[in-house]
Amino acid sequence: MNRKLICIGGTGQMVLHWYLQLYLLGAIKESFEAVVIDTDDIINSVHTAKNFFATLQYGNQPNRAFGEEIPEIKLVKLKPPEGDTVYHALSGVRNWDDKNPHPAQAFFNYDTLNQKMLHGLFARPAISSVVAHNIEDIIELRPDSNSTVVVAGSIIGGTGGGLTAPVLDAIAARISQENIRDVKIRPILFGEYFPPDQSRGIDTLRLQSNQTLVLQSIKESLSEVHSFFLVGGPGFPMKYKRNPEDEKAGSHISWPEEDKYPTWEGAQAVNYLFKETVKAREIKFEEKEMDEFQHQVSIKEARATLEKRIGFVEKLIRKEAVPKMTRDPFAQIVWGRGIVHTLAHFWNIAAEVAGGKERVQDFPDRLQTALEKIWHGDGQQEGIEKIFPKLTISHKVPPRLISKMKWPEAQQGVWHKKLFPDADETARRGAATLLFKSLREGR
Amino acid sequence: MGNFSNQSLKRTLKLFVLIVFVNIEAWGQVPSPPSASQCRQWDEAYLALFRTALWGMLIGSSLVSLFVPPLLGKQWWWATSPRLRILWTTLAIWLLVLFGIVLWPRLFGFGLWFSGIDPRYLECETSSFGATGLLDGLIGSGVATIAQWPAMVILLSAAAFIGGIAACGVSVILNRYLGIPARVKGGEA
Structure with a gap:
């Protein structure tokens, strides 16, 4: 794939969280590959989207859905060294002993080494740099030729600050070793953009120090960076607050009010950096910085689209459109040719795998059940609706809007037999396809 | 001038009295009830209209409800369900026919699509004139069609x-x- 997005740490995951929503709502048309790297848990919305894309797979390749290419999300969870404290993790010795000093004491101060490992990396990039000792082995970082790699992560926090530079270096190393041609490395670096959480021992000075350290290391060692975009940084107004608990839950996260909300702007910058072709590769680090850009879609427009599409999908499910259209001799007049053909196509697959049409008479009902489960969730499996914020406004959605949607033509023999073992799984994949198209193409 | 006014007033009064007398005489006349043949003629006309309505009901509810409303399904969700489409269209036709054939003459009298029927047909309700009855005499033979509204409602509903x-x-x-x-x-696939 010629668009690779590497998301590092909590900030990188939030960028992906917004970017996925813009993609699912059709505001971003092109497919991409996302790699999430974190020492912490992966947020639920990213997990849910990953599972959704897996359910959409139709052809041999993971990114081949019904009639189009879809994103692929890969998760890389880095395991911090085991130990109660940082000192324990680095030295293997539980108790601090001045009589037998460990080399780690030369690089980290007392506070850092006494940090409890249970509670994350607390904006200490040095620790995640230790975690990153084998980062060049991560195969998911390998870019394709003729591609753009966007790396999104903070340069002030623990994970992002410690991993962004090593990840950029690992990508550059792979390009050089494997002689991969025409790859643009374009990081989105998040400087100071939220007030530090003093209760967790993080102060402004530490964030600023991390920022300087990481920027300096990228400047000095990474000439391969084509260009970068900086979000926040020195002098940025600290009016935006992060809510780490909500972010970790990753369920129905409210949308920001402003276009300039840092991680939202980061998501817009991802799209911009993927598309922008004018800027030449500069030598001087300072000249590699990208200027302000026009957002592809304003938050106001995106919100209007969100309300319409969510309303559209909920109506489709609540009104049981699928069972209805399969009972209607004039389905094509009411619903249009596209959805009728798509539905018949998945029903045909179900009939084939079940060994006869008469064995899957209830396929439309199975598909309706699958639609509800994928959208609202089913037991441990989170529903797609939770990727999006909760809405209070509902739009009028007449059925004719469904007939106006564009649907791909089914091609014989393209579907991958192993993905369709039985009628239920076929119904699930058919339901995912209907949801995906309704979110992206709904009017 | 004064003479002319008096004569004119007298003439006007005479004319007024004459008009009043003529009218009193006319109002005092009792109109004759419709004859049996008139009743029969109007009843046949009303019966023919009912027959048409009955067939219209049967065909309308089966064909119109089947073929016309798919277009409505593009606009309204209720019309996306074929069964609901049939149910609501049938109900609409039923109400329309019931109102137009059974209720209309009692509310607004005869006229419009009842052009062959005299308003006095209502007077035939209680008279005996050898009415054919509904369904070629199967129901209410000898009873005026207009008097058989409960049976008409049941037949239209059944249709x-x-x-x-x-x-x-x-x-x-x-x-x-x-x-x-x-x-x-x-x-x-």
């Missing part, structure tokens, strides 16, 4: 019901040959 059921049956059969199930071959 609507039969038409609706027929529409549902035809819809299921059509769906088998025209709808999405017709595109499922079983093994040719």
Whole structure:
């Protein structure tokens, strides 16, 4: 794939969280590959989207859905060294002993080494740099030729600050070793953009120090960076607050009010950096910085689209459109040719795998059940609706809007037999396809 | 000038008295009841109208409810369900026919589509004139059609019901040959 997005740490995951929503709502048309790297848990919305894309797979390749290419999300969870404290993790010795000093004491101060490992990396990039000792082995970082790699992560926090530079270096190393041609490395670096959480021992000075350290290391060692975009940084107004608990839950996260909300702007910058072709590769680090850009879609427009599409999908499910259209001799007049053909196509697959049409008479009902489960969730499996914020406004959605949607033509023999073992799984994949198209193409 | 005024007043008064007398005489006359042949003629006309309405009900509820409303399905969600489409269209036709044939003459009298029927037909309700009766005499032979409104309502309702059921049956059969199930071959995805 010629668009690779590497998301590092909590900030990188939030960028992906917004970017996925813009993609699912059709505001971003092109497919991409996302790699999430974190020492912490992966947020639920990213997990849910990953599972959704897996359910959409139709052809041999993971990114081949019904009639189009879809994103692929890969998760890389880095395991911090085991130990109660940082000192324990680095030295293997539980108790601090001045009589037998460990080399780690030369690089980290007392506070850092006494940090409890249970509670994350607390904006200490040095620790995640230790975690990153084998980062060049991560195969998911390998870019394709003729591609753009966007790396999104903070340069002030623990994970992002410690991993962004090593990840950029690992990508550059792979390009050089494997002689991969025409790859643009374009990081989105998040400087100071939220007030530090003093209760967790993080102060402004530490964030600023991390920022300087990481920027300096990228400047000095990474000439391969084509260009970068900086979000926040020195002098940025600290009016935006992060809510780490909500972010970790990753369920129905409210949308920001402003276009300039840092991680939202980061998501817009991802799209911009993927598309922008004018800027030449500069030598001087300072000249590699990208200027302000026009957002592809304003938050106001995106919100209007969100309300319409969510309303559209909920109506489709609540009104049981699928069972209805399969009972209607004039389905094509009411619903249009596209959805009728798509539905018949998945029903045909179900009939084939079940060994006869008469064995899957209830396929439309199975598909309706699958639609509800994928959208609202089913037991441990989170529903797609939770990727999006909760809405209070509902739009009028007449059925004719469904007939106006564009649907791909089914091609014989393209579907991958192993993905369709039985009628239920076929119904699930058919339901995912209907949801995906309704979110992206709904009017 | 004064003479002329008095004469004129007298003449006017005479004319007024004459008009009043003529009218009193006319009002005092009792109109003759419609004859049996008149009643029979109007009853036949009303019966013919009812027959048409009954067939219209049967055909309308089965065909109109089947073929017209799919277009409504593009605009309204209720019309996306073939059964609901049939139900509501049948109900609408039933109400329309009931109002137009049974209720209208009692509320607004005869006229418009009742052009062959005299307003005095209502007076035939209680008279005996050898009325044919509904369904060629099967129901209420000898009783004026207009007097048989409960039976008319039941017959129209039955026609609507039969038409609706027929529409549902035809819809299921059509769906088998025209709808999405017709595109499922079983093994040719």
